[in-house]
Amino acid sequence: MWFIFAVAAASCFGLRGILYHWTSQRPINRNLLLLGVYLSGTIITLAGNMFIGQSWTTEALFGILMGTFSFVANASMYKGYAVGKASIVALFTGLPPLVVMIVAYFLWGEGLTGWQFTAFFIVLAGLLLVKYSQDLKLNQLKGIQWGILTMLFFGFTDVSVKHATLSGASTLPVLTVMFTTGSILFGISWAITRRKEEAGSLNKEKTLDRWSKKKTIVWGMLVGITNAVGMILIFPAFRDGITGIVSAIVAMNVAFVILYARFYLKENWTKREITGLSMAFVGILILRIAS
Template sequence: MWFVFAVAAATCFGFRGVLYHWTAQRPIDRNLLLLGVYLSGTIITLCINIFIQQPWSKGVWIGVFMGLSSFMANASMYRGYAVGKASIVALFTGLPPLVVVVIAYFLWNEALSTWQMSAFIIVLIGLLLIKYSHDFKLDQLKGIQWGILTMLFFGFTDVAVKQATIIGASTFPILTVMFATGSLLFGTLWTINNAKRPSMQSQVKNQNEANRHSNAELHNSWTKKKTLGWGMFVGITNVVGMILIFPAFREGITGIVSAIVAMNVAFVILYARFYLKENWSKREVSGLIMAFIGILVLRLAS
């Protein structure tokens, strides 16, 4: 069943990626959006646990680390997109399974069989082909430090989930702590940036009236209330994915589960192809085929 849970989690995270991609094309405050995503997770997991009454053991405090890692991964990813080449950062977002496999081997002595290792490598190559961009140049590595941080912290989040299942921490209490931590961090970041905004706006007073009017209409279309509400809606896909990922990590091999979940990028590629009518390159087609072959091999080997 762990394989089914992993694929289901990847599907939820894939829909989350599609919604993120759609939202990125709108004039929206990203920190407020992510605050809504984490706030939604906090409310949903807390309400569910009120009914099912899972125990709040000491192990749930690992959720603080999960929330911090998730926050750092998202913050690093967006910072990388802001200051560096998107292709470089995107490349590293496909590599957390590699980090997870290495850490799992040293922490829990989780070794992969020959078939599992072969399938893992096939999936990883497929992900890299999907993520790799034709404009990636080794001499244009600006932003690579943010890409590396993104890879590490997404990997740390997966490892923390596995550790939580090992120590027997209850799913919903630990997710409540995780999402509450993320909400606090993104809320703080949004508050700080919001406080700086008036001084930033004073630097553009010399813009003409037409541009100011146009920009006002653009920003007013996404009010704070609407942005937060949309973030909470997107958060539903995120929290369901996190709920599903727990049984996957509980029963499956850490690195394999992480690799399957990372396949959520395929949903964004499919969305871009069929909804946005973007053309597929041979590289992307090859990556998708290899990744699905790798998952099929994983299924047969499990």
Template sequence: MWFFFAGAAAICFGIRGILYQWTSQRPIDRNLLLLGVYISGTLIALISNVIAKQPWSNGAWYGVLMGLFSYIANASMYRGYAVGKASIIALFSGLPPLVVVIVAYILWGEVLSTWQLTAFFIVLLGLILIKYSQDLKLNQLKGIQWGILTMLIFGFSDVSIKQSTIAGAATLPALIIMYVTGTVLFGITWAISYAKSKSTVQEKDQYEEAPNKTTQQNNIPHWTLKRTLGWGMFVGITNIAGMMFLFPAFREGITGIVSAISAMSVALVILYAHFYLKENMSKREITGLIVTVVGILVLRLTS
């Protein structure tokens, strides 16, 4: 059953990645969007637990770590989609199993097999091929940096989820604390950025100038606060759904395998980038993608 839960989480997270990429290309306040994602998660988790009445325990407090890691990882992934290639960012967002396998070995003694080590080096080779592509431009390098951060922090997030299940936390109480933590963090981030943007607008209003090409380009209407928050809450449905599936998968399955299966959400985003966005990639980038996906598959099948 845990295999089904992990697969369902992968589908939810893949849809989330597609929605993040699509939204990142719109004139929208990123922090307010992500605030909506976490408000949605908080409300859904609270309402669900009112119905399910899952017990609270000390293990649920790992939700604070989960919320912190999720805050950093989601912000990094969204930023990566805004400045880099969707397929490249999606690839890195699919690599947290590498982090999870290593940390699981350190914390819980989950031994790496020969095949797991082989998979690790296969994926590493794929990353090198992508990073040192001759066609790579500065904006894509920035995307890769955000992708690496996304990979690391999502890996830590998976580890904290596993640790909470080991500590006996029920799914919904831990998710409530996680989403409340994320809501507070994104709320503070949005409030600061909103105050700064209002201050900037007021300063500009003091200097009336004739319109030029630059100001005309900057006059693209942004989404309203209500529309942005509402869309974020809609996107948040995919996020909370994926987390609800991921918890029982980690509780019942082996850490590395569950993380690897859920990370296959990358396949949905790569297909979206290829068929809908019509992204062109160099031969070396394509080779790197293929080699890395093969590494993920080896890790999945042999963990």
């Protein structure tokens, strides 16, 4: 059953990635949008628990850690989609299992098999091909640094979710704390950005055609449904499944974004990019099979 939950979560996160990319190309305040995303998650999980009645325990405080890591990961992913190539940024969103496997080894003694080591090096080789496929032109490598941050902090988020499940935390209470934490952090980020705009330190031309606050919040809350449902589904997957396998399956949400970038956005790929992306996918598949 955990496998079904993991696949369903991957589908939700794939749709979230597509919506993030589409929205990142619009004149919209990023922090206000993501505030809406996390407010939506807070409302959904809090309202859901009012009916289900899961117990609130001190373990729910793991949500603070989850919310902080998720805040950095989502902000980095959105920024990457705004300034970089969608397929390259999306690739990094598929690599948190590497981070999870390494951290899980030190925390819980989950060792790596020969196949996992092989997959690790295949993925790294694919990343190098993607990185250098643009002949080292810096202006064409935009987004990679945000992709790396996305990879690291989504990995840390997965690890903190696993920690929460091992501690016995109830799903909806810990997710409510997580989304509340994210809402506060994005709210602070939005307030800081707004203050800079009012002080005139940011380019005023960029704010002229921006979506209204109400429209941005409402759209963010709609996008937040995919994020909230994905997190609700991933919890039982981590509770009953093996950490590395669940993380690898969920990471396959990258396929949705890369296919969207190729067939809807009509992004052109060089031969090296195709080879690098293919190698990385093969590595992720080996992780999924061999974990």
